[in-house]
Amino acid sequence: MAIGFQVTFDCSNPDKLAHFWADALHYKIPNPPSGFNTWNEFLKARNIPESEWDSKSAIEDPEGKGSRIFFQKVPEPKIVKNRVHLDLNVSGGFSTPLQDRIDRVKAETARLITHGAKLQREMQTQDEYWIVLTDPEGNEFCVH
Structure with missing residues (x-):
């Protein structure tokens, strides 16, 4: 039996990071629950204090095949390598x-940089090539 999972990022700005990764992965921010036009409308109806509205966010594969990614606000900054x-x-x-x-890797890297990624280094072996980037909060990722 396969087990479903989500990947969770600790971050300082969940909404910003969710939008970056939605663009990077061609994912989307989930729609608000039925009966609500926006997430803010939903949060207000649930009496969530406005100061907590930016405490989390998520993205989902629009085709429903990929794993959900969740972003949660934490007080401490990123200090060391992932x-x-x-x-x-x-x-x-x-x-x-x-x-x-x-x-292909260079073209995708250029696209991601326009969305806020930062180039760290290019890597190549005899038969492989990849680029290491960071997202807007400094989390490393690779484009292969």
Whole structure:
């Protein structure tokens, strides 16, 4: 039996990070519950203090196939390297010629940088190529 899971990011600005990763992964912010036009309307109806409205956010695969990603506000800043990171696979895999994979990775990296990612380094071995980036809060991830 497969077990479903979500990935959770601790962060200082859940909404901003959720929007970045929604763009990066072609995901979406979930719709508010039935009967509500916005999340703020829903939170207000549940008597959640406005000061807590930015305490969490999430994104979902619009096709329902990928895992949900959750963002929760924490008081402390990121200090050290992530112990877990996401790899975005855009290259087409080893059946794709290396130069085509490099071109795809570079194109996706350029797109992500326009959404707030920051370039850290390019990596290449004899048959692999990837780029290490950080999201707007400094979380490392790779584009393969």
